[in-house]
Amino acid sequence: MERLFLEAKPIVEKLHMAGYEAFYVGGAVRDHLLKRVIGDVDIATSAKPDEVQSLFDHTIDVGAEHGTIIVLHKNTPYEVTTFRTESEYVDFRHPKNVSYITSLKEDLRRRDFTINAMAMDIDGMIQDFFNGEAHLKEKLIQTVGSPSERFTEDALRMLRAVRFVSQLQFTLCPLTKAAIKEHVHLLSAISVERKTMEIEKLLKGINQKCALEIIIETNINQYLPGLETKQQEIKRVSTYDLQLLTTNEELWTLFTYCIAPSSISTFLRKWKLSTKIIKAVEKNIRYLTILNEGQWSDLLLYEAGYETAVSVEWIHSVMTNPSLVESNSRNIKKLIKQLPIKSRDQLAITGHDVIRCLNKEPGPWVSKAITEIEKAVVMNELENNKSAIKEWLMRCKQEFEQNY
Numbered sequence: 001m002e003r004l005f006l007e008a009k010p011i012v013e014k015l016h017m018a019g020y021e022a023f024y025v026g027g028a029v030r031d032h033l034l035k036r037v038i039g040d041v042d043i044a045t046s047a048k049p050d051e052v053q054s055l056f057d058h059t060i061d062v063g064a065e066h067g068t069i070i071v072l073h074k075n076t077p078y079e080v081t082t083f084r085t086e087s088e089y090v091d092f093r094h095p096k097n098v099s100y101i102t103s104l105k106e107d108l109r110r111r112d113f114t115i116n117a118m119a120m121d122i123d124g125m126i127q128d129f130f131n132g133e134a135h136l137k138e139k140l141i142q143t144v145g146s147p148s149e150r151f152t153e154d155a156l157r158m159l160r161a162v163r164f165v166s167q168l169q170f171t172l173c174p175l176t177k178a179a180i181k182e183h184v185h186l187l188s189a190i191s192v193e194r195k196t197m198e199i200e201k202l203l204k205g206i207n208q209k210c211a212l213e214i215i216i217e218t219n220i221n222q223y224l225p226g227l228e229t230k231q232q233e234i235k236r237v238s239t240y241d242l243q244l245l246t247t248n249e250e251l252w253t254l255f256t257y258c259i260a261p262s263s264i265s266t267f268l269r270k271w272k273l274s275t276k277i278i279k280a281v282e283k284n285i286r287y288l289t290i291l292n293e294g295q296w297s298d299l300l301l302y303e304a305g306y307e308t309a310v311s312v313e314w315i316h317s318v319m320t321n322p323s324l325v326e327s328n329s330r331n332i333k334k335l336i337k338q339l340p341i342k343s344r345d346q347l348a349i350t351g352h353d354v355i356r357c358l359n360k361e362p363g364p365w366v367s368k369a370i371t372e373i374e375k376a377v378v379m380n381e382l383e384n385n386k387s388a389i390k391e392w393l394m395r396c397k398q399e400f401e402q403n404y
């Protein structure tokens with residue numbers, strides 16, 4: 001059995017010892033059967049949340065009202081969830097009313113898709129009541145039972161369905177797709193944060209082209225921030241191999257560049273992205289736009305800085321010549337290495353030196369003068385040593401006095 005399951009085994013054993021049922025469930029079982037890298041191992045149990053809490057020393061109550069307790073074992077968090085009831089999704093505002101069921105099958109019946117509704121026992125035996133394994137073989141995304149019921153319980157599942165099409169290269173069962181078209185409006189009640197997580201996974205998936213086509217076909221885009229009228233732009237995104245991108249910043253840069261290049265921060269704020277990502281994307285798009293109209297110069301590379309220049313070159317290659325991403329990236333790194341300086345603090349002169357040299361009162365002019373020195377050094381018009389720079393400053397003294 002896979003290492004991650006073995007690491008979680010002591011938790012399952014402890015639950016068994018205390019007389020409860022416990023199984024590995026959800027995505028980890030699916031990915032294990034698909035021989036994909038597994039993510040988090042989740043456990044479903046007949047033990048109630050308070051029973052789980054009293055059984056383990058290190059627990060975090062992340063949603064006992066939904067039946068979920070995190071158990072920390074050797075510093076790894078495991079979600080241990082009491083077999084769910086219908087009310088888990090429908091009426092969690094009244095946790096007191098939750099009556100937990102005792103059967104694994106009932107728990108699995110309320111999960112989203114058949115491929116996610118399998119369990120595995122401590123010995124690796126698969127519990128599959130809803131044809132999950134068959135659908136894995138057929139590469140089919142199909143809800144457990146009625147799609148209308150599953151999507152009404154949690155509308156995000158519609159977006160999850162398309163995300164799995166992208167990640168797993170599966171197809172949507174026709175009834176599931178028809179139900180998405182029928183219930184798509186329910187997505188308006190879903191929080192942006194949950195949609196953002198799904199769309200990131202969708203865009204990174206191997207089959208994002210097909211998934212984005214389904215997004216348009218089913219009208220899901222009507223319920224995604226800033227994408228309501230962007231069918232053509234989404235199609236454009238779908239033509240790129242986004243799997244080549246290496247960070248979320250790069251992903252959101254390409255996405256925003258195609259969808260909303262003239263309202264970057266408004267668009268990204270709608271997705272509730274962090275200021276850090278928004279700033280990085282704005283900077284990337286500034287240089288991507290310049291690069292699309294021309295090419296890197298030494299000065300441009302210097303101004304962008306190593307990280308941005310390398311990222312932007314990478315994104316630009318993904319968009320224009322994906323077979324050259326690696327070699328273009330190598331070339332740009334070489335060019336940056338060859339720059340006489342990489343940042344202001346590598347200049348052989350400081351602000352104090354500049355003030356002393358020109359014998360003027362300190363003021364905003366100092367920073368402007370340093371910017372000019374930087375430019376001259378980067379463009380190889382001036383050598384980066386103190387006396388050369390001082391000489392240059394003296395020669396330009398008149399100009400500084402007039403302009404700054």
Ligand SMILES: Nc1ccn([C@@H]2O[C@H](COP(=O)(O)OP(=O)(O)OP(=O)(O)O)[C@@H](O)[C@H]2O)c(=O)n1
Nearest residue numbers: 026027028039040110111112116117154156157
């Ligand atoms: N809206 C949802 C979300 C999750 N699940 C169930 O909870 C499991 C765990 O959900 P989650 O960790 O969000 O996703 P995974 O399916 O594990 O996929 P991944 O880890 O790749 O995100 C799912 O497999 C599914 O059985 C569900 O029924 N309905």
